[in-house]
Amino acid sequence: HPLKSLLLLFFFYSLKVEPVDEYIVKNKPVTLTCRSTPATQIYFKCNGEWVHQDDHLIERTVDPATALPVMQVTIDITRQQVEKIFGLDEYWCQCVAWSTTGTQKSQKAYIRIAYLRKNFEEEPQGKEVALDQEVLLRCHPPEGVPQAEVEWQRNEDVIDPASDPNFFITTDHNLVIKKARLADTGNYTCVAKNIVARRKSTSATVLVYVNGGWSTWTTWSSCSAVCGRGWQKRSRSCTNPTPLNGGTSCEGQNIQKSACVATCPVDGGWSEWSKWSACGADCSMWRSRECTQPSPGTGGKDCQGLDLQSLNCTSEQCPQTVSGAEDVALYVGMVAVALCLTLLLIVVVLVYRRKKEGLDADVADSSILTTGFQPMGIKPSKPGNSHLLTIQPDLTTTTTSYQGTLRSRHDTTGKFSMTNGPLLDPLPNGSHTLHNGKLNSDPAEFVSRLSTQSYFKTLPRDVANTSYGTFNFLGGRLTIPNTGISLLIPPEAIPRGKIYEIYLTVQRKEDLRLPLAGCQTLLSPVVSCGPPGVVLSRPVILSMDHCSDACLDNWAVRLKKQNYEGAWEDVLLMGEELVSEPYYCQLEAETCRLFSEQLGTFALVGESLHMGAAKRLRLVLFSDAYCSTLEYNIRVYCMDDTQDVFKEVMQMERQLGGRLIDEPHVLLFKDSYHNLRLSIHDMPLAHWRSKLLAGYQEIPFYHIWNGSQRYLHCTFTLERLSLSTCELTCQLCVWQVEGEGQSFSLDFNIAKVTHRYSAFLYLDEGNVYINATALAGPSAFQIPYLIRQKICSSLDAPCPNGADWRMLAQRLKLERHMSFFASKASPTSVILDLWEAQHFHSGNINQLATVMADIGKQEAMIFLVSDGEC
Secondary structure, three states: OHHHHHHHHHHHOOOOEOOOOEEEEOOOOEEEEEEEOOOOEEEEEEOOEEOOHHHOEEEEEEOOOOOOEEEEEEEEEOHHHHHHOOOOOOEEEEEEEEEOOEEEEOOOEEEEEEEEOOOOOEOOOOEEEEOOOOEEEOOEOOOEEOOOEEEEEEOOEEOOOOOOOOEEEOOOOOEEEOOOOHHHOEEEEEEEEOOOOEEEOOOEEEEEEEOOOOOOOOOOOOOOOOOEEEEEEEEOOOOOOOOEOOOOOOOOOOEEEEEEEEOOOEOOOOOOOOOOOOOOOOOEEEEEOOOOOOOOEOOOOOOOOOOEEEEEOOOOOOOOHHHHHHHHHHHHHHHHHHHHHHHHHHHHHHHHHHHHHOOOOOOOOHHHHHOOOOOOOOOOOOHHHOOOOOOOOOOOOOEEEEOOOOEOHHHOOOOEEEEOOOOOOOOOOOOOEEEOOEEEOOHHHHHHHHOOOHHHOOOOOOHHHEEEEEEOOOOEEEEEOOOOEEEEEOOOOOOOOOEEEEEEEEEOOOOOOOOOOOOEEEOOOEEEEEOOOOOOOOOEEEEEEOOEOOOOOOEEEEEEEEOOOOOEEEEEEOOOOOOOOOEEEEEOOOEEEEEEOOOOEEEEEEEEOOOOOEEEEEEEEEEEOOOOOOEEEEEEEEEEOOHHHHHHHHHHHHHHOEEEOOOOEEEEEEOOOOOEEEEEEOOOOOOEEEOOOOOOEEEOHHHHHHOOOOEEEEEEEEEEOOOOOOEEEEEEEEEEOOOOEEEEEEEEEOOOOOOOOHHHHOOOOOOHHHHOOEEEHHHHOOOOHHHHHHHHHHHOOOOOOOOOHHHHHHHOOOHHHHHHHHOOOOHHHHHHHHHHHHOOOOOOHHHHHHHHHHHOOOOHHHHOOOOOOO
16 A cells, blocks of 8 residues: 555654664673654564563653654663673674554664683794895784784884885785885884784894995005015905894905015126226226126115226336336335234234123133033934934033123123033022022012012012023023923024023913903913013014914904003014014914014914904813812813913812813804803702702803903802712703803712822922923023034025025925025024924924935034034
8 A cells, every 4th residue: 555655664764773783891781772753662672582671761852863852762781691692692682663554673783792812823923034135924813802903013113004115014914024124123013902902912023134245355465575485465354245133244265365476686796807908008907897697686785896996007008107116115015014003903902801801701712612512301312313413512611600680791890600510500400490690499589689670560479470590692491381481592692791681471461451452352371571671682482372273364463562661562463474573473273483582571462353263262170179068069161272371270279179070171262242151961860959040151252252361260059969979970061152062071979089180280390391490501402502503504505406494494394484584694593493492392303303314414514523523
């Protein structure tokens, strides 16, 4: 019926407001509202059941949109009502309105309990990515009703892809960084939120690193040798780009060396004189020569002398011949008389000066070269070479012995005594040293006496680490026992007529701090020898240990010297030595040999060129010698691998009563900025437990690399559960983070006193060659003085077939120092000095004799020296 249809249409539009979906947050109820025309009855129906009319709030009101009267009904839904049907179906309500014209139902409004779980289903993970690489950070938010919205934060700041197009958030909430930039390094957090709560994921660290790249090579340096074979080098740096944020360093060498040959300077030589010319009108004839045999070149010296000579002559063609002959004879006679008078005057002056000086010279006559030349501590010669390099001494010659410190020839009148023995007697067994020409067994007296002198005021009063002796031109040797530190004073290093009292001492590092910067580290002990300012005719050799890996490609090694004001100066860069300088170094695997023409305080400092550079650490384990309590301590020392530090730790532990429980190990500690970690594992927990709270101990990187402390150690305090427990087995590990490590397997009885490693603790004090601090004169050398002189005179002169000092250096594997040897007046003498410094305790003189024989210098005039010649 048309009228009925019109009424139904009007009724359909009579529902002005319908209920909508709602969420119950925590325990707060929600309210549903429905509006209709005033002539309508209206109720709520929830989950198919009518809501009791007492639960309705029905009121007449005005529609704010039309200003017409309407009927409004509201109900409150609580959390308990919704939870009653939890799991069966979703809770819904709808509004039902009716009148005489019909019934109308609203849409269903669903009521849900809102929540947001705590745990993310997937959290972002940290990443290390290269520059410009794409980064994907995944995030699956926690389950929630309503579904959680997601935003991303970097370092607590919200990321807005609209303002920074390098970021993109996908529909499944993942974050994409299109091209990683250095500025994108940071902590990223995924944030999920809805009407209930706000959840944050754990932060994911994104580290954008830059791998290092090499710069271009520099040009080759000039050849290091002035003459002959040398080295030239070029370098590059890992700065294109510089590695950042843990990026890999450049692979390969940053320094390249290449052999080069420098053209040696050629000194000019005169040609033969030409024939005399005919007698000229001026009654003279002449001849000439030229500087062409050879011509000077490459900076060589020009010929010295005249290139033109003239001579008076008599000839029939000379008009002055007859009248000038008698004048020439007269002039010649007068010149001869004048020369004789001059020579006589010189002789008188020399005799007068000799009488005035008396007998104060070092050597009264050459006969002292034959005394005291039986070397001490030399192994018996092999039968095959028994005739080589040997001299039988003549002990009947009278010589002189001198007293006093730093006295020159002019200061020693009346200060000598005649003895029937060598110039400086060899030391007897024990730790005695020479002082004032006689034996003195009290080093403390020497230290206290020198402490009053200006050059010794800055030195420590450490008697145990100081040696001294009195020396003249025959030279000698100073040694600080069991430290690897010695000073070789070659023959002729001290000028004839001088007697020096020389000391050698090792400084404590904490008393004398070196200014170290950047990647620099101390590689050797700080050693002083003096007194400074003494005059030396040739370099002495200072030997001391170092703890670098001895690879010059990894290091820039510098020799530092303390000046008179106390400041430290760089005096030498290893690998770039100049033969004209007063210092020269030979770096061996564990020892540095310093040739020095000046005495003073020296130290070796290394600057790592890349993270491959490493120092050698010596790891030493000590424990309590006796254990009467439940606690038991293990001390692990991490020290520079040099003998002086090792000796000091041994002496300290000896005083503490500690015992060495394993052999020392060597660990390469790299310049990687990572700390050193120490930990104990595999300990029987039924009998022992560790009292440490952490799983490991650490020694900071800079404490080790700086090297200012003599030794570092960690103590592990263990506790046994019963006093009857005496066996301890465990594994002790020492390693550098992301580097090398060492492991000690310990298995010993803590109640049993063992002397297994007593050789390390109790040093042999009965051997004069190990503990004698000073040896003067011939006893300090293996090669007798006369033999040494004959070897030098034989090999110093160049030989066409190369059988000279150059071949000796090659056979002794010292060819790298050819330029240095060539710069000395006697290259052979310097080579023999170095051989003496290297082989004092372990050298075999017969091996040197064999080398000489191989060179072809075994002639009887050199080696077969009879007693009469001595």
